Amino acid sequence: MSEVNPVDRGCGERGPVEGLHVRGVALPSEEAVEFWIKDGTLTREPVPGAVTAVDGGWLLPGLVDAHTHPGAERPGDSLDAALLRRHGREYLSAGVTLLRVPGSAERLPAWFGAEPDQPRVVSAGRWLALPGMFYEGWARHVGEAELADAAVEEALASGGWCKVYADWVVDEQGLDAPSLSVDRLAELTRRVHAVGGRVAVHAQTAEGARAAVEAAVDSLEHGLGLDVALLERMAGQNTALVPTFTVWATFEEVARSSRSNRFRQWFHAAHARLGPLVSAAYEAGVTVLAGTDSYGTAALPHGKVAGEVRHLAASPIPPEAAIGAASWIARSFLGFQGLEQDAPADLVAYDRDPRTDLSILDIPARVIHRGRIVR
Template identity: 80%
Template sequence: MANDTRPGRRQERLRVRGVALPSEEWAEFWIANGRLTREPLPDATTVVDGGWLLPGLVDAHTHPGALRPGDPLDPALLRRHGREHLAAGVTLLRVPGSADRLPAWFGAEPDQPRVVSAGRWLGVPGTFYDGWARHVGEPELADAAVEEARASGGWCKVYADWVVGEEGLDAPPLPVGVLTELTRRVHAMGGRVAVHAQTAAGAEAAVAAAVDSLEHGLGLDPALLERMARQGTALVPTFTVWETFEQVARSSGSERFRSWFRAAHARLAPLVSAAHEAGVTVLAGTDSYGTPELPHGRVAGEVRHLAAAPMPAAAALGAASWTARAFLGFPVLDHDAPADLVAYDLDPRTDLAVLRTPARVIHRGRVIR
C-alpha cells in the first residue's frame, strides 16, 4: 500500500487499484468529487496499490448516540460513535430505532458514515422499556409506523415481542393481523419494516406479515426459512449482543428464563447456517450501543460469528459489505459509484481477522485512514 497520504487529508483526485470483491477481478479506479471513475486522471495520487478492495463495510443493526437503549440522543456521542464505525471501515450504518429521530447532519457530514435510520422504536405498551420507545395501542400502530418511516426516509422498527425476563416468555406477540396491516401500509408508501422478534411466536408473526427484516430471531422456526427466502425477509441475528445477554440471564433470578435463553442461543448458529443454505439474506449487525461491553466499530467480530455458524467466509463477509449494501439500496465498487471502500493487504476471505486492521478506509472520496 502506498503511504503518501496522511489519514484525514482531503484528496480531490485519488487512485486505487487491487483485487475487487466480490467480482475477484483486478480493478483500477480513480476518485474525483467523491465518486469512482474508470477514466484515468493523470494527476491523481495513488493511495492503494495492490491488495484487496471491498465496498465499504456495513453494520446493519447499531444504535449510536446513547449508552443505553432509550437514553436521549447525545450529539457529541453520536458524532464519536459514527467516527468509531468509520475508523473500522464501516461506511454505512442502519440504525433500526432510537429514542429520538436522528438529526439531519448524522449520515451527511464528511466525517460520518452514511446512515439508514428507522425513526423511533415502536411498540405496544409492555414491549421494550417504558419511556424509551414510542408506545401506542394496536389500532394506532400502523399510522405510527407510516409516520416514522416517512420521517426516517423509508424504514420503521417495530417490536413483535419483548423478552428480558420470565414474564416475556408468556406474553403474546403482536397479532399477525396488526403486523400484516402495518407492513401493507408501510410498503404502500414505499417504506420498509424491521421487526424485533426473540420468541418463536414473534418470529412467526413477522414472517407471516412479510416484513423486510427480522432482527435477532432467536426462536425462529427453521421451517419458515424457505418462506423468508421467497418473500425477501432478511435475517439479522446480532450474535454480538448475545455475548452480553448471558449477564442478563444470570442476573434475572429466573431459571426458566436462563434455560430458555441458553437453549435459544445454542440454536442460533445452526439456524443462521440453515438460513444461508435456504437462500435467506443474512446481514451483519452488532446491536452496539457504545458501552464497554458493546462498543461501536466491531462488525468484524460479527462477521466472524457468521462464519463460525458456519457460513462460507465470502458470504459472511458479504453480509457486512456487498450483500448488505445491495439490500439497503447502495452500490458496490463500479464506475460512478460513491467512493466508499476499504482496502486490505491480505485477502480477508482467507483470514477474517484481517478485517480488524484495514490498510485504507476511503469514504466520500476522502482518506479516513
C-alpha cells in the first residue's frame, strides 16, 4: 500500500508532504468538485505539488457497513486480533472506510479503528442479552434488572453505542420466547442517552420490534417482524432501520434444513416481507442503513456492503437512497462528514455513476482513507 502513496513519499528525503488532488462528480450533490488532501483532510485550497489521485469519474464519501462483526470466524469464538486486522483491511480495500460494530465477543481493542491501515470504527461494547437469547458464551448475558446498568457500562466503554437483544429467533423456541419488555428497554434507553450514548436493538419478531420503537431506541437491527404502522413513529423519533438483507439471504439455507415447519414458515414469510417493509420505511422517511451482519463465516465474508446496497435497491428503494445508506446517510447518522471542506479525507471513486450501475460498487477505481491511497 505504501509504495504507491505519494503522501508517504513526501515524508522522506523529498521534504514536506505534497498532498493529493482529486476531482470528479460528487454524490449526493452531483456537483463537479475538486479537492486537495493535506494532513488527512479535504480542502478546496490548492496544495502545491499535490499528485492527482482521481481525475474524473464519481466521488463518494467513504462507504460504511453499519452492522458488522469482524474479528471471529464462528459464533462463540473469542476475538482474534490477527483476523480483526485482516477483516479491517478487507473492508478498506473495498472502499468501506467506516464500520459500526454493534456488539462483539469482547470490547474491541483501541488500535482497531485508529491505525492507518484500518477503517474508522464505531463500536458498541459487548452484546447484551437476557439469558437464553443469542449464542451461549458469545454475549454478556445479564438479567432484566441488571440490563440498564450493563448497557450504560458498555456504552461508556465503547465511547458511544451499546447493543441489546429484544428477542432471539434461530429456531422454533425463539418464536415462543418473551421479548424484552418495553418498560425495561425504555428505561435502559433513557439511562444510556443520559450518559450521551446510543442504543442499537436486535429485533426479529413483531413484539421485539414494537418494544424497540416504543422505547425510542436509536437503531432497530433486522426488524423482520416490524409492524408498518410503527414506521411513522420511527421516522419522527429518528430510529434507524438496519434490515441486514445479506445475513437473511444466508438464513434461507438454515431455514430449509430446519426440521420445524413452524420456524420454516415463519422465516420465509418474514423474509419475503422485508423488501416491501424497507420500501415502506423509506417512503415514511425512516433512516435506512446498509449493514451486512457479517460475522466471518464463509457465507458472510467481510467487505461486501456493495451487495447489501443492491439488496436495498431491490426492496425497492431508489438506487441513490440505497447507496447513501452505505455512504453519506450512514456517515451523517454516525456523526461523520461527507465530501466537504475540512472533512477527513475518506473517499471512494468509481469510473461510472453507481446510481445507474450498482455493480460498479464492487470495483472502486480509487480508495483514499485518512488522506492516503489504499487502492
